[in-house]
Amino acid sequence: MVHTTMEGSLFEPTLYLVKGMCILDNDGNRILAKYYDKDVLPTAKEQKAFEKNLFNKTHRANAEIIMLEGLTCVYKSNVDLFFYVMGSSHENELILQSVLNALYESVSILLRRNVERRVLLDNLDAVMLAFDEICDGGVILDSDPTSIVGRAALRTEDVPLGEQTVAQVLQSAKEQLKWSLLK
Structure with a gap:
C-alpha cells in the first residue's frame, strides 16, 4: 500500500513511530x-542543541506536548528529571503519550518510586x-x-544457571527465543 501526501509526493508506510526518547x-x-531516525538529528551536536532548545521551551510549561523543529514532543517532569518522547509532526500524539507513560512508569517501578x-x-x-x-x-515493542520492568530485570540479574529456579530458566529461555525470532 502506498500513501500520498497533499503535495503528491510518495512515502513508504513505516512502523517507525518514535524518533527519539530522552531523559x-x-x-x-x-x-x-x-x-x-538517522535523518532527524543525525549528530550528537545537533541532538544536544535540540535537547537544550526543547528543555528551554518546556521546563516552565504546564503543557504535555509541543511541536518543535518539525517534531511532536510529549513530555513529563518529576522532581529533577524531564522525560521526553519525540515523533514526526504527523504522528499520533496518543501513541507517543503511551510510550512516554510506559517509559516513566517503568523507570518509576525500577527506581522503587524514587x-x-x-537514584536514576x-x-x-x-x-x-x-x-x-x-x-x-x-518501533514500539x-x-x-x-512486562518492560520484568524483562529489564531478567537481563540485569544474571544469576548463575545453577542458582536459578526451573521457572526462571524457562522464562529466560523463552525470552531469548522470542528475541532471536524477532531479529
Whole structure:
C-alpha cells in the first residue's frame, strides 16, 4: 500500500513511530537519550542543541506536548528529571503519550518510586534496558510497564544457571527465543 501526501509526493508506510526518547536533568543536561531516525538529528551536536532548545521551551510549561523543529514532543517532569518522547509532526500524539507513560512508569517501578536524578544514575543500566524494551529502532515493542520492568530485570540479574529456579530458566529461555525470532 502506498500513501500520498497533499503535495503528491510518495512515502513508504513505516512502523517507525518514535524518533527519539530522552531523559534530561533539571538543568537541561542529557542523562540518557536514544535517537532512532538517522535523518532527524543525525549528530550528537545537533541532538544536544535540540535537547537544550526543547528543555528551554518546556521546563516552565504546564503543557504535555509541543511541536518543535518539525517534531511532536510529549513530555513529563518529576522532581529533577524531564522525560521526553519525540515523533514526526504527523504522528499520533496518543501513541507517543503511551510510550512516554510506559517509559516513566517503568523507570518509576525500577527506581522503587524514587524518581530523581541521583537514584536514576545509580540504576542507569536498568533504565537503559527499559529504553531497549520499550522501543527498538523506533518501533514500539511494548507499552506495559510491568512486562518492560520484568524483562529489564531478567537481563540485569544474571544469576548463575545453577542458582536459578526451573521457572526462571524457562522464562529466560523463552525470552531469548522470542528475541532471536524477532531479529
